[in-house]
Amino acid sequence: MGEHVVLFNEDGSRTDGRGLDELRPIRIKVGVLSNAQGSAYIEQGKNKILAAVYGPKEALPKHISLPDRCILRCRYHMAPFSTTERKSPAPSRREIELSMVLRNALEPLVMTSLFPRTVIDIFIEVLQADGGTRCAGLTAAVLALADAGIPLRGLAAACAVGKADGKVIVDLNDLEDKYGEADMPIAYNPTLDGITLLQMDGIMSKEEVEQALSLAITATQKMHKMQVDALRERFSVQRRET
Amino acid sequence: MRSNEQQQRQRPIVVPGEYVGDSRFHIPGLNVYRLSDRMLATTVGLVRTDGKRVDVVALKSFYQPKAGDLVVGIVREPGTAGWTVDINSPFLAFLPLSEYPEKRIRLTRDSMGRVLEAGTVLTGLVKDASIFSSPVLTLKGKGLGVVSNGFLLSITASKVPRLIGKKGSMLSTIEKGANVKLTVGQNGRLIVHSEDLNVVMKVREVIGMIEKESHVYGLTERVEALLTGRRL
Numbered sequence: 001m002g003e004h005v006v007l008f009n010e011d012g013s014r015t016d017g018r019g020l021d022e023l024r025p026i027r028i029k030v031g032v033l034s035n036a037q038g039s040a041y042i043e044q045g046k047n048k049i050l051a052a053v054y055g056p057k058e059a060l061p062k063h064i065s066l067p068d069r070c071i072l073r074c075r076y077h078m079a080p081f082s083t084t085e086r087k088s089p090a091p092s093r094r095e096i097e098l099s100m101v102l103r104n105a106l107e108p109l110v111m112t113s114l115f116p117r118t119v120i121d122i123f124i125e126v127l128q129a130d131g132g133t134r135c136a137g138l139t140a141a142v143l144a145l146a147d148a149g150i151p152l153r154g155l156a157a158a159c160a161v162g163k164a165d166g167k168v169i170v171d172l173n174d175l176e177d178k179y180g181e182a183d184m185p186i187a188y189n190p191t192l193d194g195i196t197l198l199q200m201d202g203i204m205s206k207e208e209v210e211q212a213l214s215l216a217i218t219a220t221q222k223m224h225k226m227q228v229d230a231l232r233e234r235f236s237v238q239r240r241e242t
Numbered sequence: 243m244r245s246n247e248q249q250q251r252q253r254p255i256v257v258p259g260e261y262v263g264d265s266r267f268h269i270p271g272l273n274v275y276r277l278s279d280r281m282l283a284t285t286v287g288l289v290r291t292d293g294k295r296v297d298v299v300a301l302k303s304f305y306q307p308k309a310g311d312l313v314v315g316i317v318r319e320p321g322t323a324g325w326t327v328d329i330n331s332p333f334l335a336f337l338p339l340s341e342y343p344e345k346r347i348r349l350t351r352d353s354m355g356r357v358l359e360a361g362t363v364l365t366g367l368v369k370d371a372s373i374f375s376s377p378v379l380t381l382k383g384k385g386l387g388v389v390s391n392g393f394l395l396s397i398t399a400s401k402v403p404r405l406i407g408k409k410g411s412m413l414s415t416i417e418k419g420a421n422v423k424l425t426v427g428q429n430g431r432l433i434v435h436s437e438d439l440n441v442v443m444k445v446r447e448v449i450g451m452i453e454k455e456s457h458v459y460g461l462t463e464r465v466e467a468l469l470t471g472r473r474l
Contacts, residue, residue, distance in 0.1 A: 037304070056304065056332040067374070111275075111284060115306075116373055118332045146258050149303035149400070151273065151284035154259025191259035191282060231257045231286055235301045 005179040007164045014169065014176070016045070021170045021215050023159070028140070028226055030147050030234040038148025040230070042140040045173055046130035051140035053148040055120035064119070069112040071119045074103035076137060078126040098134050105138055105158075105187050105197035111151040120150065131174035132160045135185050138197060143227055147234065154191030155231075157223035161186065161212040163204055168211050170219050184212055188220040253458075256283040256298060263296040271297035287400075301456070305331045305399035305429040307371040314394065314427035315379065317362040320354035327366070330399070330429040333376050337366065341380035343387065363389040365425055365433070385425075392435045393442045397449050399430035404456040405449070412452075412462060419469025420444050444469065 008014060018024070024045030033039035036052035043049075059065035076098040080089050091099075102124065110120070122144065124137035135158035142155050162172045164180035177183050182202025188195055204212065256262055262274055263281040270276050273285045274296055283289075287298040307313070307329060315327035315335060324338040342357070358364070365386050366379040381387050397405055406413045406426060417424055422445065423435040432449075434442050448465055455461055 038302075058333055114373075115332055146286055147302065149285055149300055149398075152258035153275070153277075153284070154282070155257065189259070192277070228257050228260075232255050235255050235286055 005175065007176055007179060008167075014164075016173060018171075020167055021219070023171045023219055023222065024173065026223065026226055028143065028230040030143050030230050036144070036148075038144040038146065038150070040140040040143035040147060042136050042143075044132065044136040044139075044171075046128060047126070047133055047136045048128040049133060049136050049140050050123075050125045050127060051137060051144040052123045052125075053120060053141070053144040053150070054123075055148070056115045056118035056150065057120075059117055059119040065117040068116050070110070070115045070117075072103050072107050072110060072112070072122060073119055074099050074106065074122045074124070074141075076102055076124045076126075076134065078129055078133070082126045082129045101197065101199070102134060102138055102141065105156070106141060106145070108194075108196055109142065109152050109154065109156055109189065110145065111153065114151055120145075120148075129174070131172050131177040132185070134158070134197075135160050135187065138187050139223060139227065143230060146231055154189045155224055155227050156187045156189040156196050157220040157227055158185060158187035158197055159216055159219040159223060160184065161216045161219070163202065163208060163212075168204075168208055168215065170215050182208075184209070184216070186213070186216040186220065188217050188224075190221055190224050253288045255286060255301065256289055257286050258282075258284055262289050262298060263291070269295045271295040273298040273300055273303075300400045302398050303400040305329070307331050307333075307335065307368045307377040307429070309368055309371050311368040311371075311428040312365065312426075313368060313379070313429040314363065314365050314389070314425065314431035314433060315429075317358045317360055317364065319360055320358060322354070325354065325358050327364070327379055329368075329377065329379070329427075330396070330431055331377070335366075335368070335377040335379045337364075337379040337381065341369065341378070341382055343382050358388070363394055363433070365389060365427065389425075389433050391437065392433045394431060394433060395442075395446055395449055396431050397453055399428070401453055401456050402426060402428055402430060404461075405432075405452050407462070412465065415462060415466055416445065416448055416469065419466060420448070 027043040030040045032041045038053040040051050080087050126133045138158040160172050161170050162180050162183040164176045182204045184200045187197035260283045262283050265276045265281050270281045274281050283298045285300040287300040290297045313329045315329045318326045318328050327335045327337050329335045366381050369378045369380045371377040422441050425433040434445050
């Protein structure tokens with residue numbers, strides 16, 4: 001018999017004190033790596049994730065290039081020290097899958113037809129993981145692309161929604177992700193009013209999915225505002241008092 | 243108090259996906275795309291309009307070569323009929339042997355490498371550029387060729403117009419203030435023709451200021467003040 005993990009406090013709040021639709025504290029900084037063309041760092045709860053963008057650059061070997069557009073290459077990787085138990089540095093099946101999922105989510109945002117025969121490399125490195133790393137990683141990767149000056153159709157933010165103990169919740173942490181009933185990562189672009197990443201793991205009714213989608217859009221709109229502020233801060237002049 | 247005033251006098255920055263105009267009344271220009279009636283920015287930048295056309299001047303962008311651009315390149319590799327040159331753009335440029343000013347070069351890989359070896363800095367003109375093929379350079383022209391002394395600095399390519407200024411005003415201010423000759427490439431690389439490290443450091447400081455504050459009013463005065471040591 002498995003032990004029952006408590007996901008809610010007696011007062012109805014979640015184990016970390018949040019309400020059902022509350023995001024974890026988020027801190028974003030753009031332009032943190034001088035070697036990369038574009039970069040961003042995000043902390044979301046205990047998640048700490050770096051994103052770096054290199055390119056566009058000539059696609060080598062030449063046979064991988066496309067004649068009419070740019071290729072995106074995405075690498076999602078969790079550092080060996082990012083989890084409580086050491087994780088092997090070799091790419092796991094999960095990381096390979098998430099690399100593909102994130103690339104597919106970012107591709108509609110990038111105006112790839114503007115620079116054919118080139119490649120853009122996107123690296124998402126998880127330094128500390130606590131659930132929802134693909135969402136936080138995508139949020140940072142979009143900012144890194146914007147920081148690199150790569151033309152985008154808009155900014156997208158991502159957040160996981162799900163179900164725990166029968167209640168629909170927003171921004172699942174690791175405990176809720178592991179022991180909850182459903183987890184649904186979503187990336188939303190407010191400009192195009194479109195979803196660019198949607199996955200589902202678990203069981204939710206049709207009404208619960210509709211409720212979760214609505215909560216996710218509200219949450220990602222809040223995150224989008226933080227992205228805009230972070231980009232403006234990056235390019236604004238900081239003056240010291242003389 | 244002064245920092246708040248100056249903060250307010252920065253031009254507003256737009257981000258990708260931000261609304262910059264109505265396509266029923268304006269024409270989308272640089273770094274702007276149309277989505278039904280809305281015109282949206284594609285990069286982080288500043289909105290510029292002449293009333294009809296709306297552009298977004300990118301605060302950070304990579305260099306996209308155009309025919310006629312003066313560029314500062316670094317030779318990457320000698321080939322059999324020319325050299326591949328890094329011009330700080332997504333594509334490596336090609337300098338064909340026919341565009342090298344001197345004649346009578348034997349066509350072997352060794353001789354090509356001796357004429358222009360990897361790492362050589364040169365100033366060239368983009369003869370031909372299209373997104374479907376590598377840009378072609380030429381060294382035939384006044385002031386073009388191998389750079390044998392000086393220091394190489396770089397600035398974001400989209401800031402080069404600001405570095406040069408209207409009719410070369412900013413560039414002339416820097417050259418007079420620092421008493422140095424500069425060669426500025428459209429690809430964001432520039433040569434400081436001086437052996438004096440203090441001069442080079444001064445120019446680097448000025449470039450850093452232009453890089454960070456290109457969208458803030460009063461930049462030319464601040465550059466002058468920095469060069470002359472005058473307090474504003």
